[in-house]
Amino acid sequence: MLDSKPDENLKNSLLAELYLRNLIHRNKEVIEFNLVFDLHGFDCGAPDCYSTTIKFNIPYVKPVSFPKTILFSFEEEGCTIDKEISREGIFQLQEESEIGVNYYSKSEKSNLVIQKEGTRTNLYYFPNTTKGKIQLKSINQFIESIDEISEESKVPYTSVVMNMYDYSIFVQKE
Numbered sequence: 001m002l003d004s005k006p007d008e009n010l011k012n013s014l015l016a017e018l019y020l021r022n023l024i025h026r027n028k029e030v031i032e033f034n035l036v037f038d039l040h041g042f043d044c045g046a047p048d049c050y051s052t053t054i055k056f057n058i059p060y061v062k063p064v065s066f067p068k069t070i071l072f073s074f075e076e077e078g079c080t081i082d083k084e085i086s087r088e089g090i091f092q093l094q095e096e097s098e099i100g101v102n103y104y105s106k107s108e109k110s111n112l113v114i115q116k117e118g119t120r121t122n123l124y125y126f127p128n129t130t131k132g133k134i135q136l137k138s139i140n141q142f143i144e145s146i147d148e149i150s151e152e153s154k155v156p157y158t159s160v161v162m163n164m165y166d167y168s169i170f171v172q173k174e
Helices: 016-020 138-145
Strands: 026-029 031-037 050-059 069-078 085-097 100-105 111-116 120-126
Touching: 016 120, 031 120, 111 138
Parallel strands: none
Antiparallel strands: 026 031, 031 050, 050 069, 069 085, 085 100, 100 111, 111 120
């Protein structure tokens, strides 16, 4: 499946799984991110009736490098949202290592995390956080410590696309 993707730079980076699942695309000199989070709790794994979408671009360089700041757009829409929410913000790079990147937005009080865990890549959006609360090395412990009933606002948003095991749906038909 990965052989069907032409960009070796993206295939050999932390972003390989997002590239494979069509969440990122190269457009000339930028990498465009269109991250749709449609799982807002620890329920059955079926998409919620609303979604949170985060879009941004980073410069396309070899090897892939993450900038210190990212201007992003944030949108929420769906059945539980009376009026679509749309705004912009800035992510500041908090951590970068061989296992991932962690960005924090002061205006949204949130973290965006792309994390490699073995052969799996995790994509998380943590709403309602404070700067420094989310760290790459302790994400799993943080998630395991959440009591969903009393701490629902701490549950990270995730994506159905990142949880799919059938890669055939990601093959783009010519």
